[in-house]
Amino acid sequence: MNSTAEVGYSFGSKYWGCGYATEALRRVLEYLLNDCGFYLIEADYISGNPASGRVMEKAGMHRDAILRERGYNKYTNERNDTIVYSIKRDEL
Numbered sequence: 217m218n219s220t221a222e223v224g225y226s227f228g229s230k231y232w233g234c235g236y237a238t239e240a241l242r243r244v245l246e247y248l249l250n251d252c253g254f255y256l257i258e259a260d261y262i263s264g265n266p267a268s269g270r271v272m273e274k275a276g277m278h279r280d281a282i283l284r285e286r287g288y289n290k291y292t293n294e295r296n297d298t299i300v301y302s303i304k305r306d307e308l
């Protein structure tokens with residue numbers, strides 16, 4: 217299969233910092249790439265949320281691009297860069 221897919225995640229704050237996001241993302245990537253046969257999986261986060269980028273790195277994803285000021289935070293009224301990561305089947 218040559219298809220690609222995008223993943224995202226959100227955990228309750230009570231459970232942050234326990235490694236759950238990394239563990240879950242690794243397993244989901246394995247499932248999509250190995251079991252489902254996707255060619256490439258991508259994910260992105262906004263620059264104001266570095267913990268999310270760290271999760272992508274720890275799961276083995278690679279930084280592809282920085283899309284300048286593509287994200288808008290309505291609570292802070294600020295624009296953030298969007299950081300794009302991906303992983304291919306042969307990089308797992």
Ligand SMILES: CC(C)(COP(=O)(O)OP(=O)(O)OC[C@H]1O[C@@H](n2cnc3c(N)ncnc32)[C@H](O)[C@@H]1OP(=O)(O)O)[C@@H](O)C(=O)NCCC(=O)NCCS
Nearest residue numbers: 225226227232233234235236237238260261266267268270
């Ligand atoms: C982002 C989120 C998924 C992280 O979940 P988590 O279960 O706490 O993640 P993990 O514990 O697996 O790993 C977090 C990593 O980020 C690091 N980290 C935390 N705060 C950080 C910061 N401000 N800057 C850099 N790294 C940071 C941690 O130290 C850890 O890395 P380490 O193991 O090398 O020390 C979680 O905070 C969340 O759901 N947030 C709300 C929704 C959200 O932001 N979703 C992502 C949208 S792209």
